[in-house]
Amino acid sequence: MKRITKIEENKALSVKKKTRVAAYCRVSTASDEQLISLDTQKAHYEDYIKSNVDWDYAGIFYDEGITGTKKECRDGLNSLIDSCEKGLVDLVITKSISRFSRNTTDCLELVRKLIGLKVTVIFEKENINTESMESELMLSILSSLAESESVSISENSKWSIQKRFQNGTYIISYPPYGYENVGGEMIVVPEQAEIVKKIFEYTLAGKSTHAIAKELNDCGVTSKKGGKWTPGAINAIIRNEKFTGDVIFQKTYTDSQFSRHTNDGELNQYLCENHHEPIVSHEIFDKANEVLNQRGREKGNGERTERYQNRYGFSGRIKCGECGGVFKRRIHYKPSGSYIAWCCTQHIEDRNSCSMKYITDDGIKAAFLTMMNKLIFAHQRVLKPLLHSLQGFDDKDRLLQIQEYETKLEKNMEQRQVLTSLMASGLLEPALFSKENNALILEEKHLQEEKKQMINSVSGDRTKIEALETLIKFASGSEMLTEYSDEIFLSYVEGITVLSRKEIVFELKCGLKLKERLVG
Template identity: 55%
Template sequence: MKKITKIAETASAKVKLKKIRVAAYCRVSTDSDAQLESLEAQKTHYENYITSRDDWEFAGLYYDEGITGTKKDKRPELLRLIEDCKSGKVDFVITKSISRFSRNTTDCLELVRKLLALRIPIYFEKENINTGSMESELFLAILSSMAESESVSISANSKWSIQKRFENGTYKVSYPPYGYDWDGEQMVINAEQAAVVKEIFAALLSGKGTHAIADDLNQRGIPTKRNGHWTATTIRGMLSNEKYVGDCFFQKTYSDSRFVRHNNHGEQTQYLVKDHHEAIISREDFEAAQTFIHQRATEKGVVKGSDKYQNRYTFSGKIICGECGNTFKRRIHHCTGYKYAAWCCNTHIKDKDKCHMLFIKDDDLKQAFITMMNKLVYAHRIILKPYVDALKNTSSDDSLRRIQEIQTLLAHNTEKRETLTKLMTQGIIDPILFNKETNELLSQADSFRDEINALKNAVSGDVTKIDEAAALLRFTGKGGMLQEFDDDLFQEYVNRIIVRSRSEVCFELKCGLTLRERM
């Protein structure tokens, strides 16, 4: 008879399973009381659901209130969840449904793939989808697309409803501008703020600039609508706001099919409602202010919507960050007792971790340009003269010869195709062979034409460089040293500025030279 002995497990043999760190994501698209109650219910549900399981550890609850689901970049809590997943703080994510997670198919799939690359699955409760066990993304893509279509439908219905209220004049301005409050039914004047509005218009009409008006309000400690600081941009926006004369101009902006908002320049119907509410500024003063602003802009040569308006400063659009490749933006920096203009990398402004390039003073850039130009004036015979001669000697002779060769080959190609057509018409070759040979010749002809265009562009570029270099040589040969920055001179000879650091920049000249200058 077989003898069986049972060996009991020991304490050391027990393996303690590591708990899965589970986080939940919730979102409501409006901040109404009903939606916020829904958000509270979701938060309670997930907290209880996760903590009720022994193999799960509650890793946090991430929720966005009153935020659209069509753009992931507009949801700070979702972005924080992704960052925590990257940091290894989360192993598993739960959310109510695909539409709560994202109503944009592209964003949804991108986020899922990003988390799966980190070995972090997402569980969608309503659809019962666990991305960690999916064999294909097709099902998720279909459902996500349906969620996006639903969002588009809701948006269209909402737009239609708003447009009808625009048409019959019943649309309610729920967030009125500075100077007004909302009493639940209409816009009413806020006496304290209205006095500031009148003061702003009066200051402008007395000759004061928008920067000076903003500085004065800040020095007196008067807060903006959102308790922030006044800027010239804020003042300009108020001075052009028709609501201060009692009118309402609806649909100044609109959203496209990708939910991106644009200024409305006539692409969509607009609606003007006269005497919509009580006015703060008389129509005479408002019109006088618009005339004054337009006159100042005309004197400066700045017309709204023009290229000069978009690039109103000499360096606008021409300063490139050597670290991230983005452009620089002009800003005013304030120090104790004085202020100065500086240029900052747009990427660095938005996220200092993505670009570490520090700002550069406007005056330092101008001085660097003066120094660079004076060096060229002093040493033009050593630097520019040999450069112009080299460009002329190595210009377009070879390229022109090659263009002539290709044009001859292209003519032979055309003759061959004509011969093939005659042979097929006479029945000497069959259509299959004709099509095969003709397609090969057409493909060859396209290649010849592409090469000719490329060579012509190269020749044109060489001629342009020679002309630009010769013009710069003529200017520097006159021998006049620059004493101050000249806007027109910069625009004429410089293509752009590459910022390597706060102490070093490179001027890319239109003649093809790149000159480094320390500051």
């Protein structure tokens, strides 16, 4: 008699096996901004992979601070290959061929190796999935393009810009304060033009950039972006030849490594005279600039007059709590002897505009020693809780937002490349090219500004954490201080705000603001 026994199905085997997915990211320099960009890519891919129910997260592999032209120099990539060889990864996602490798031979070699290990690679930008490829032809072509992609984009853009420099048709999409862009033309804004004229008049009358900025702020006049005026913004206006109606093109340039530099004669510059309506005459412009140059020479700053020499630890780091002016070092003489004092520059120039009197060098140093000794004594109760608070702040959402800005900027760049190519081949009218290109330039500027604000936010928090960790290490291993040291001051203090002759605030690099009394 036949006997049949039912063998139950193995439900565990019927469950669909999830794909183990890893991502590869790379940045070519170790700058703070590039490292934040790397963290942005990592946060994006981690979020992207984990949000797919059919995928298992197999890790993020990355390289930082290298050019990526040779695979032997990339530990992150080699670690990824090692994981694939161990059978831990089924699918690799990377942003583009140029992120994977800029060397055609290496790229094809790596892809062939991964295919041999039954690992699929997805190149997002080029929309290539090696699992569905019929041949390597497309990958080979795109890889060759990636090898010279950055250079060709740069050269196309430079060609277009150089032509417009030479024939005077380059459009300044974001004119300085006093002008606005109307249909590609720089048009004077009357109300702002009056402020520009006043800035030049005040300079010729002997007022400092600090005093001019303060007067404009006190009168409620806002800068081009609607913010407060600063001495640097005043200096930039006085130095800008555009207010004479002329324009010097190519004052800066980008090198082959995509770093921006001031053009000190390395490349041609183009002076376009009578480019637009002037706000001040050449005579006034030249005299105002000579005033700035003379002040710089008096301060010992040479030709680059906007830069101040910091010969002492406190130089440029003490500001007035009343007017915002910077304190200047002076020697006061008395019958009993001399002493060093720090005085508000605004008070020195006009005592009626700022009443803040001097404070002594010895008083500041004594206050600094008191503040540091308090931190050494109480670092466990004051500094460590602050560190835990900062370390607990999650910046993943901000990193994902930076990723969104980068995606939009890439799309913007691609659109500008298409326009440039059409213009270069004569398929696009110059007027239409200028209109569309300027709109994209403005969009790019806004996106870059928003992205930069977000990067500064993330970078600022990380910088504070690093500064706080350094301060805790010093405070926990140091005896009470008995002598002032410029080295210690510069290591931990960002600046000092003088509230009165009896009270100052130390602004530490870690973000703390600590008030101390001045004695004597």
